[in-house]
Amino acid sequence: MDSVRTCVGCRARAPRATLTRVVAVGLQVVVDERGSMPGRGAWVHDTSECVDAAIRRRAFGRALRVSGSLDTQTLQNHFQRNG
Structure with a gap:
């Protein structure tokens, strides 16, 4: 059985593989x-929708436990290219 994780964008639980x-x-x-x-x-x-939601909610900083402003441009470019 695949482990379950929570998407930081939409907060839905899903299998790790997805x-x-x-x-x-x-x-x-x-x-x-x-x-x-x-780390x-x-x-x-x-999906770009979940990535945008996570950026808008500042969820990456909380989930990764990083203080300060995170640069998400590389991440956005990756999902726009592949999504």
């Missing part, structure tokens, strides 16, 4: 393609 893991590298939020980058991760659906 979500994308993101991590903070410094103050930049990046996609963890292989799911093996060190705390946050999970989000692979």
Whole structure:
């Protein structure tokens, strides 16, 4: 059975395989393609709607436990390209 995670954008619970893991590298939020980058991760659906909702709600900062303003431009570009 696949583990269940919560999307930080829509707050829906979903199997880990259907979500994308993101991590903070410094103050930049990046996609963890292989799911093996060190540090705390946050999970989000692979849709621009969920990413936009998480950015609007400032959910990445809380989920990743990072104080300060996070740069989400790389993350937004990734989802616009792939979504």
